[in-house]
Amino acid sequence: METRRRIRRAAREGHPKAPDPRPPTPRRRTAEGYANPQDPRGRQVFGKPASLKDVxxxxxxxxxxxxxxxxxxxxxxxxxxxxxxxxxxxxxxxVLGYDYWDFDVSEAAHGRTPAVATGMKRARPDLIVFTYQGDGDLAAIGTAELIHTANRGENITIIFVNNAVYGMTGGQMAPTTLEGQITATTPTGRTLEGCGAPLKVPEMIAPFPGTKYLVRTALNNPHNISIARRSIKKAFQCQIENVGFSLVEILSPCPTYWRLSPLDALKWIEEKMIPYFPLGEIKVPD
Amino acid sequence: MDLTYLSFDLADKYRNPVLILSDGLLGQMMEPAVLPEMMDSKLPPKPWALTGARNRPPNVVRSLYLDVDLLEKLNIKLADKFRAMEQQEVRFEEFDLTDAVPPPRPAGLSRGRHAPAADLILVAYGSVARICRSAVRRLRQAGQRVGLFRPITVWPFPYEPLATAAEKAKALLAVEMSMGQMIEDVKLAVGRRRRISFFGRVGGCVMTVEEVVQEARTALQEVE
Structure with a gap:
């Protein structure tokens, strides 16, 4: 009883760590989410980022x-x-990223994404330019652009979403498809003979002096998601501070073309992908 | 060189690629050239540019529209743009084609471009057009009624001007460094009303003035 009174007094006097003394508002769903900023009793604790459209x-x-x-x-x-x-x-x-992000976005021809970003960054060094690429775009048709952009040390950020498969075209084998993985074009599983080993992109470009921040993360659990988020922030900071080229690889589930439930897809990342694609920072700025 | 400047400005104006149809002579710069001073072009404003979404809704540069209604709108918009180019950007040059009464000239100068109407029109562009111009000069000196029509833009192709020019001619000869590409446009412009023949060299071979003169004479003989 005494404690509660002390807390209430602290709140009245505006102590920064005091909890809100008002009775909790029942959570109501509104257009903005569960908390209603119009309701004087409401207090928004979670919401949609301003840079994300409500679609x-x-x-x-x-x-x-x-x-x-x-x-x-x-x-x-x-x-x-x-x-x-x-x-x-x-x-x-x-490709439809621009349907969700509330900032300027350009399309690029397949795989030419880092080349387009290079042009933008060189023309307007004050802009913060990033590419968002899948493993088909970045590690297959766009390998040449990736390697030369990385080797030139362009001051851009690449968000590389690796789901080990071609999603949009119907689940065909990608350069990142795991050994033995069944896809539309490897019905009996990928074999190293004839298909080669799955491409480890950050490791491949790590020796280039031009690359500054390379990291691999995954979306299989909240812990790794939070690391992924921190890594993305670090990569953008790398560009803002003119450190140079940064790439964040994110192992991401594709339940549809892995033929798994969303939950099993997360397990598959943990059990199959992470052992081959080890997580962690591969290269950090000096 | 002037056309190269122009092509960049047009590409900027219409947001459309402009292709300079080069050939070995141009590409390897087989003749000395003096590059003009950098020119300041008046280019249109670019409200579509990706400059950061400050005080405006986000800009998106895209060509993918999955919604068929949106895609149709884009296609119609592009078609309107192509039509505008066809109306405004057709460029061509005529050489020794007309029989208009020559304007008074100081004594001693030749009749120049105002020669009797051409019976035969050579159609050529680029480096070939210059070779054809020499051939036309030589044929005119020999009293042959030959002129040259030079499309400066092959797209949009000067269909109407060529059709008008061909009205008084008996035949046309398309001269190209190819196995015959522009000749299709010449046929579209002129139809079957005139005899159209072709002379081309390929593989890097360049026709000589003499060869063109010879081909032109053959073409003239066929219609006389």
């Missing part, structure tokens, strides 16, 4: 793209760069 998603259930879109939007808000950020979207499921 229904087109992604499949359990897809990782929505999460990564949101994390990018949150980081853009946090760094206060919405008015000078420009995204370049890939060819693939994520």
């Amino acid at each position: 229904p998603t087109h992604f499949c259930s359990g897809c990782g793209h929505g999460l990564v879109h949101r994390m990018v939007a949150e980081v853009v808000d946090e760094l206060g760069i919405r008015e000078r950020v420009v995204g370049v979207s890939p060819v693939g499921c994520a």
Whole structure:
């Protein structure tokens, strides 16, 4: 009883750590979410990032793209760069990024994404330019652009979403498809002979002096999601501080073309993908 | 060189690629050239540019529209743009085609471009057009009624001007460094009303003035 009174007094006197003395408001769903900022009793504790539009998603259930879109939007808000950020979207499921992000975005020809970003950044070094690419766009048709952009050390950020499969075109084998993984074009599983080993992108470009921040993260659990979010922020900061080229690889579920439930897809990341694609920072700025 | 400047400005104006149809002579710069001073072009404002969404809704540069209604709108918008280019950007040059009464000239100067109407029109662009111009000069000196029509833009192609020019001619000869590409446009412009023949060299071979003169004479003989 005494404690409660003390807390109430602290709140009255405006102690910063005092809890809100008002009785809790019943959570009501509104257009803005569960908390209603119009309600004087309401207090918004969670909401949509300003850089994210309020539109229904087109992604499949359990897809990782929505999460990564949101994390990018949150980081853009946090760094206060919405008015000078420009995204370049890939060819693939994520091409419609501009339907979700509330900032300037360009399309690029398949895989030419880092080249388009290079042009933008060189023409307007004050802009914060990032590409958002899948493994088909970045690691297959766009390998040449990726390697030369990284080797030139362009001061751009690449968000690389690796789901080990071509999603948009119907689940065909990608360069990142795991050994033994069944896809539309490897019905008996990928074999190293003839298909080669799955491509580890950050490791591949790590030796280039031009690359500054390379990291691999995953979306399989809240802990890793939070690391992914921190890594995205770090990569953007790398660009803002003119450190140079940064790439964040994110292992992301594709339940539709892995033929798994969304939950099993997360397990598959943990059991199959992470052992081959080890998580962690591969290269950090000096 | 002037056309190269122009092509960049047009590409900017219409947000449309402009292709400079080069050939070995141009591409390897086989002749000395003096590059003009950098020119300041008056270019249109670019409200669509991705400059950061400050005090405006976000800009998106895209060509993908999954919604068929939106895609149709885009297609119609592009078609309007192409039509505007066809109306405003057709460029061509005529050489020794007309039989208009020549304007008074100081004594001693030749009749220049105002020659009797051409019976045969050579149609050529680029480096070939210059070779054809020499051939036309030589044929005119020999009293042959030959002129040259030079499309400066091959798209949009000067269909109407060529059709008008061809009205008084008996035949046309398309001269190209190809196996015959522009000749299709010449046929579209002129139809079957005139005899149209073709002369081309390929593989990097360049026709000589003599060869063009010879081909032109053959073409003239066929209609006389």
